[in-house]
Amino acid sequence: MAVRAVRGAVQLERDEAGHMDEQVGALLTAILERNELDQDELISIWFTATPDLHSDFPAAAARKLGIVDVPLICAQELDIEGAMPRVVRVLAHIESERPRADIAHVYLGAAAALRKDIAQ
Numbered sequence: 001m002a003v004r005a006v007r008g009a010v011q012l013e014r015d016e017a018g019h020m021d022e023q024v025g026a027l028l029t030a031i032l033e034r035n036e037l038d039q040d041e042l043i044s045i046w047f048t049a050t051p052d053l054h055s056d057f058p059a060a061a062a063r064k065l066g067i068v069d070v071p072l073i074c075a076q077e078l079d080i081e082g083a084m085p086r087v088v089r090v091l092a093h094i095e096s097e098r099p100r101a102d103i104a105h106v107y108l109g110a111a112a113a114l115r116k117d118i119a120q
Helices: 017-035 058-064 108-113
Strands: 002-011 042-051 072-076 086-098 106-108
Touching: 002 017, 002 108, 017 058, 017 086, 042 058, 058 072, 072 106, 106 108
Parallel strands: 002 106, 042 072
Antiparallel strands: 002 086, 042 086
């Protein structure tokens, strides 16, 4: 079984804990579904959030989805002038037999503009 990495991002409409749970939960669910993964294939997940998000840890949404035995960590994105605001990014390490080219990276909503090179 190979170790692969899956990227994703979502832009929040507002900085509220419930909204973050909903949007990050939707992002993680889409990553799992599009890559035909179950939670046993998750190795670890890194979350980053832009500096304007303060309401909760993105990893809390993963725990609420039942991802409880996977190492998670949160960090803050660089504060770059002109960068898209209110964005949570994900880097998930997985076990998969899929070739690297077949991994589906998921950018939801306005965050799709971050990776125009990836077909959504």
